[in-house]
Amino acid sequence: MADIRPYRASDRDDIYEICLKTGRSGQDATGWLDDDDLLPDIYALPYVDLAPETAFVVDVDGRARGYILGVADTAAFVERLRSDWLPGFLEKYPPNDADTPTARFARDASRPERMLIPELTEFPAHLHIDLLPELQGQGFGRGLVRTLLSSLRERSVPGVWLEYGADNVSAGAFYRRLGFTPLASGAGTRVGLHTDAVV
Incomplete structure (x- = not known):
């Protein structure tokens, strides 16, 4: 039986597994980049x-098989990334100018300020959502979004945004169905989507 619950350590x-298995625009990214840890x-x-307090998973027999990972305040999260995460990241993935997918992802990640979009006043939160293929199309994605929206409303957050790959057509259709604009x-x-939306 599957249910949605808060993330546990x-x-x-x-x-990690879910992110890797869905990391190539919804497809398995294993072996795609130079290091499977990167995504x-x-x-x-x-x-x-x-930000574990705004992370939720689809639990199937005690295992997380899908997730929604959100942050209530993107600007504050960027500061935390810069101070607490980026030093170790840059040591593990030294930036270089190579024109490869691995190098491009690493360069992008070394600039957390990329998330400081102009619309942060209206949409200060952002999210990532992924489900393993066996859970897709069963309503769990919608349920995860509802769960995160409820958590963000409790924190008086007015809106949430996300970005998806241009080639991920099914993701685009899913977000449109939920009311993201x-x-x-x-x-x-x-x-983006306002947290008072009915999804």
């Missing part, structure tokens, strides 16, 4: 380590 390895070290582990600062794949 014991879920960390499962979070989880950018898009998943900093969130559960620095494109933000002016993005190229159509940066979308």
Whole structure:
């Protein structure tokens, strides 16, 4: 039986796995980059380590098989990334100018200020959501978004944004169904939703 619950520290390895298995625009990213750790070290582990209070998982028989990882205050999270996460990240992934997917991801991650979008006043929170394929299409994604929205409302956060890969057509369709709308600062794949939305 599957249910949605708050993240626990014991879920960390499962979070890593889910991020890797869905990290290539929803497909398995294992072996795609030079180091399988890179995507989880950018898009998943900093969130559960620095903001576990706004992380939720789909639990299947005691294992996390999907997640939504959010931060209530993107600007504050950027500061935490800069001070607490980035030094270790840069030691593990020294920046270089190579024109490879690995180098581009690492360079992007070394600039957490990339998340300081112009719409932060209206949408101060942001999120990442991923489900293993066997859980997709069963309503868990919608349930995770509802759960995070409720948590953000309790913190008086007015809105949340996210960005998805342009080639991830199914993700775009999912966010549109939930009521996310494109933000002016993005190229159509940066979308926002107010926390009082009915999803």
